[in-house]
Amino acid sequence: xxxxxxxxxAKPQSVWIERLAQRPAWLLTLATLIVLVPFLGKPFNIDDxxxxxxxxxIQAHPLNPYGFNVNWYGYDWPMWDITKNPPLACxxxxxxxxxxxxxxxxxxxxxxxPAIATVLGTHRLARRWCQRPWLAAVLTLFTPVYxxxxxxxxxxxxxxxxxxxxxxxxxxxxxxxxxxxxxxxALLITLAALTKYFGACLLPLVAVWxxxxxxxxxxxxxxxxxxxxxxxxxQFITRALYGHGLLADAGKYATAxxxxxxxxxxxxxxxxxxxxGGCLATMTFFAPLLWSRRELLIIAAASLAGAxxxxxxxxxxxxxxxxxxxxxxxxxxxxxxxSLIALVLAELYRRRDADSLLLACWALGTFVFTAxxxxxxxxxxxxxxxxPLAILVVRRLEQRTSAGAKFSPALLIAPVVAGGALAxxxxxxxxxxxxxxxxxxxxxxxxxxxxxxxxxxxxHWGFQYYMEKNGAMALDLQHLQLTEGDYIAMPSxxxxxxxxxxxxxxxxxxxxxxxxxxxxxxxxxxxxxxxSLWGPLPFAWGRSDAQSVTIFAYDPTGDVRKAAExx
Numbered sequence: 001x002x003x004x005x006x007x008x009x010a011k012p013q014s015v016w017i018e019r020l021a022q023r024p025a026w027l028l029t030l031a032t033l034i035v036l037v038p039f040l041g042k043p044f045n046i047d048d049x050x051x052x053x054x055x056x057x058i059q060a061h062p063l064n065p066y067g068f069n070v071n072w073y074g075y076d077w078p079m080w081d082i083t084k085n086p087p088l089a090c091x092x093x094x095x096x097x098x099x100x101x102x103x104x105x106x107x108x109x110x111x112x113x114p115a116i117a118t119v120l121g122t123h124r125l126a127r128r129w130c131q132r133p134w135l136a137a138v139l140t141l142f143t144p145v146y147x148x149x150x151x152x153x154x155x156x157x158x159x160x161x162x163x164x165x166x167x168x169x170x171x172x173x174x175x176x177x178x179x180x181x182x183x184x185x186a187l188l189i190t191l192a193a194l195t196k197y198f199g200a201c202l203l204p205l206v207a208v209w210x211x212x213x214x215x216x217x218x219x220x221x222x223x224x225x226x227x228x229x230x231x232x233x234x235q236f237i238t239r240a241l242y243g244h245g246l247l248a249d250a251g252k253y254a255t256a257x258x259x260x261x262x263x264x265x266x267x268x269x270x271x272x273x274x275x276x277g278g279c280l281a282t283m284t285f286f287a288p289l290l291w292s293r294r295e296l297l298i299i300a301a302a303s304l305a306g307a308x309x310x311x312x313x314x315x316x317x318x319x320x321x322x323x324x325x326x327x328x329x330x331x332x333x334x335x336x337x338x339s340l341i342a343l344v345l346a347e348l349y350r351r352r353d354a355d356s357l358l359l360a361c362w363a364l365g366t367f368v369f370t371a372x373x374x375x376x377x378x379x380x381x382x383x384x385x386x387x388p389l390a391i392l393v394v395r396r397l398e399q400r401t402s403a404g405a406k407f408s409p410a411l412l413i414a415p416v417v418a419g420g421a422l423a424x425x426x427x428x429x430x431x432x433x434x435x436x437x438x439x440x441x442x443x444x445x446x447x448x449x450x451x452x453x454x455x456x457x458x459x460h461w462g463f464q465y466y467m468e469k470n471g472a473m474a475l476d477l478q479h480l481q482l483t484e485g486d487y488i489a490m491p492s493x494x495x496x497x498x499x500x501x502x503x504x505x506x507x508x509x510x511x512x513x514x515x516x517x518x519x520x521x522x523x524x525x526x527x528x529x530x531x532s533l534w535g536p537l538p539f540a541w542g543r544s545d546a547q548s549v550t551i552f553a554y555d556p557t558g559d560v561r562k563a564a565e566x567x
Contacts, residue, residue: 131398
């Protein structure tokens with residue numbers, strides 16, 4: 001009788017690892033949580049307060065989301081004329097805040113859901129176009145623009161989640177001619193467009209893809225009536241509420257504020273290329289694997305030469321005179337952006353099918369909108385490019401492998417590790433940038449907010465949120481209500497801060513250090529992730545200056561100055 005072979009039991013840890021490996025959705029969800037949960041306590045910053053204020057207003061007035069005034073430009077103005085986004089993200093925050101509270105942790109936790117949904121949707125969508133969909137999802141997750149955008153309360157990642165899943169249902173519905181999938185896709189397109197107006201670009205995107213695939217129009221065209229009807233209804237409803245249809249108003253704002261001169265458009269093109277290369281740095285780092293040596297040399301030489309020409313043609317238009325370090329960074333990331341655009345065009349040329357056309361229109365359409373139609377170049381506008389370019393990178397790697405190229409695991413892992421490390425570094429820099437205004441506001445309140453004189457301030461973004469939270473009032477430059485001895489806080493690096501024309505006496509300056517050697521909003525280093533008015537780079541190496549706030553006293557008689565001189 002043969003002896004029984006001893007059964008070897010797998011260690012519990014290895015069993016869990018095997019199970020996770022068989023379920024990429026769980027692994028991707030876990031990875032998303034691991035990188036985003038540490039930033040849940042990030043203070044509100046940039047445009048976050050606008051979304052929070054609208055959400056809190058919706059609690060009391062659910063049918064009038066923008067029916068209140070905000071001091072965002074130095075004077076009281078209707079919210080509907082300030083915000084240029086539809087209100088669905090605010091409704092989402094309102095529902096979440098009503099249940100879980102309005103703390104930073106609670107509201108940031110709300111946006112973990114669309115962040116996870118986008119990564120999982122990328123994996124699901126990539127399954128039809130490449131053999132390593134998990135790699136496309138990982139590339140999307142570990143890009144600077146995705147991680148930073150996922151730690152805000154703004155509408156971008158929520159819109160992208162709706163966008164990706166709309167394409168999942170539309171493409172799968174087309175494959176099987178499933179009306180339920182088309183209905184889900186139409187609903188998601190509607191939600192994307194009512195989260196951010198750019199979501200309406202899904203309408204021509206899916207229409208072109210379906211037409212090129214030669215699908216009968218009767219199968220799909222009628223489903224697009226739902227988002228079109230919803231957008232028209234939104235236009236008429238907001239016109240009835242506010243006297244202006246907000247959909248058309250947003251389009252007029254973008255075209256009116258965007259520069260029309262050749263020089264400014266050349267600058268926008270260069271900036272958009274640098275933002276593409278930097279915001280999608282993980283894809284940029286794959287460039288040596290995507291091209292043959294000859295192709296790489298040609299693309300590198302051409303892109304660097306083109307970027308250099310563009311840069312020196314418009315260098316005088318930058319906020320500060322660029323130094324050598326800033327020039328090199330602009331050229332490097334612009335070359336990376338050019339490589340990614342070349343990847344899109346090469347894919348379209350090689351395959352010339354409906355799927356390649358969809359990915360190309362998705363990526364190039366986003367780029368053209370960011371460079372030439374959006375009010376300013378910023379990382380948030382580049383975000384939708386992350387998904388199609390991640391898929392295209394994986395497709396290109398697979399195409400080169402089938403042609404005989406060999407890539408060791410180390411070669412494939414290195415760009416992901418480098419890009420992921422940079423993405424976390426950039427997100428950490430954004431976190432510290434958000435912390436400084438909150439710290440400054442608390443210190444100013446402790447020193448000047450508890451006495452007999454009122455405390456006013458200029459400046460917006462997170463600084464405004466935390467100053468008002470501590471009882472200070474935004475200075476209305478059109479209706480000043482100052483009395484002698486009132487205090488005015490003036491931040492050094494903020495939006496819509498104007499020189500004081502009133503008689504004031506300077507008292508002291510609060511300086512809050514910003515940790516790190518990488519900046520994302522700093523005119524001295526050329527970094528302007530949220531608005532390229534600050535500079536042509538999404539982020540830049542260089543120590544950030546301390547966030548400083550100077551306190552003045554309103555002093556029409558000079559008594560405060562005399563008392564200070566005696567003291």
